[in-house]
Amino acid sequence: MYYREEDGGIRVSGTGPVDLCSIFENGQCFRFEKEPDGSYSGVALRRFLHVSAGSDSLFLYPCSKEDFEKVWRSYFDFDTDYAHLFESPDDLLTEGMRRAPGLRVLRQEPFETLISFIISANNNIGRIRGIIRRLCDRYGDVIEGPCGICRCFPEPEVLADASVEDLTSAGTGYRAPYIKETAEAVRSGFSLESLKTMDYREAKEKLLRLKGVGPKVADCILLFSLGHRRAFPADVWIKRVLKEHYGFTGSDRATEDFAYSLFGDAAGIAQQYIFYAARGGENTGDKNGA
DNA sequence: GCCCAGGATCACC
DNA sequence: GGTGATCCTGGG
Numbered sequence: 001m002y003y004r005e006e007d008g009g010i011r012v013s014g015t016g017p018v019d020l021c022s023i024f025e026n027g028q029c030f031r032f033e034k035e036p037d038g039s040y041s042g043v044a045l046r047r048f049l050h051v052s053a054g055s056d057s058l059f060l061y062p063c064s065k066e067d068f069e070k071v072w073r074s075y076f077d078f079d080t081d082y083a084h085l086f087e088s089p090d091d092l093l094t095e096g097m098r099r100a101p102g103l104r105v106l107r108q109e110p111f112e113t114l115i116s117f118i119i120s121a122n123n124n125i126g127r128i129r130g131i132i133r134r135l136c137d138r139y140g141d142v143i144e145g146p147c148g149i150c151r152c153f154p155e156p157e158v159l160a161d162a163s164v165e166d167l168t169s170a171g172t173g174y175r176a177p178y179i180k181e182t183a184e185a186v187r188s189g190f191s192l193e194s195l196k197t198m199d200y201r202e203a204k205e206k207l208l209r210l211k212g213v214g215p216k217v218a219d220c221i222l223l224f225s226l227g228h229r230r231a232f233p234a235d236v237w238i239k240r241v242l243k244e245h246y247g248f249t250g251s252d253r254a255t256e257d258f259a260y261s262l263f264g265d266a267a268g269i270a271q272q273y274i275f276y277a278a279r280g281g282e283n284t285g286d287k288n289g290a
Numbered sequence: 291g292c293c294c295a296g297g298a299t300c301a302c303c
Numbered sequence: 304g305g306t307g308a309t310c311c312t313g314g315g
Contacts, residue, residue, distance in 0.1 A: 121297040127313070173311035214298045236296070
């Protein structure tokens with residue numbers, strides 16, 4: 001992989017396939033919007049970013065060499081070669097890799113990911129996006145983007161100080177007190193950062209103590225922001241696939257072990273491919289439109 | 291008006 | 304340790 005500065009941005013080549021739709025609309029990330037020309041823009045890590053993909057390159061804007069090295073390189077997980085993660089992929093995984101060759105698992109901001117996936121419980125992608133947009137508009141810091149102002153994801157203190165009534169009126173429903181309580185926990189010292197270097201199970205156990213975080217949400221946070229690639233979020237779709245394709249049913253812990261036995265250390269990345277294999281050529285899991 | 295999808299929690303066994 | 308009712312909201 002190599003890159004060069006160009007018109008205030010960075011052009012990256014040799015990354016292997018990158019498909020922005022399967023990155024930004026597969027349910028791992030809720031803050032990037034598709035532009036009419038197929039590019040995406042949004043705010044992540046307190047920075048505005050516009051991304052467009054060519055046949056063999058990617059353009060990030062605005063972006064300096066320093067931004068790329070310090071922020072976006074790891075955000076997009078550019079240093080991992082997804083094509084060679086699995087020694088002997090089975091039929092289902094192979095099919096998923098064929099269908100979504102440009103998929104990548106992002107490394108997002110942990111607090112944003114935590115709150116976003118608490119909101120995701122009992123919810124669909126269209127509504128999750130709307131709720132998060134309202135929270136950012138109401139509680140997020142303002143930053144300057146190329147086309148006007150944008151909003152960052154709210155800081156823990158701000159959500160901790162928000163009233164449950166206000167959080168509810170943003171559309172969070174019964175999850176409002178969970179959001180407030182979990183934001184309070186983070187404000188008063190619960191360290192998300194320390195979970196990155198912790199053993200997978202230990203980190204998951206810690207996350208499960210937070211209000212509104214169950215096994216599936218914990219695995220999403222571990223996989224989509226904390227770099228725990230063996231975290232295998234088992235939603236209803238994945239459970240359906242495990243049953244229909246492997247004849248497997250079992251408890252949450254048994255599912256965790258089964259996924260590990262099938263796919264090993266990168267089980268979470270396999271989960272993303274399997275999602276595409278199972279849902280065929282359709283769009284992603286969004287029934288209501290993003 | 292009714293039913294459904296989507297995970298976490300809580301009461302209960 | 305597992306099971307089932309409940310939470311909220313948009314859509315069919």
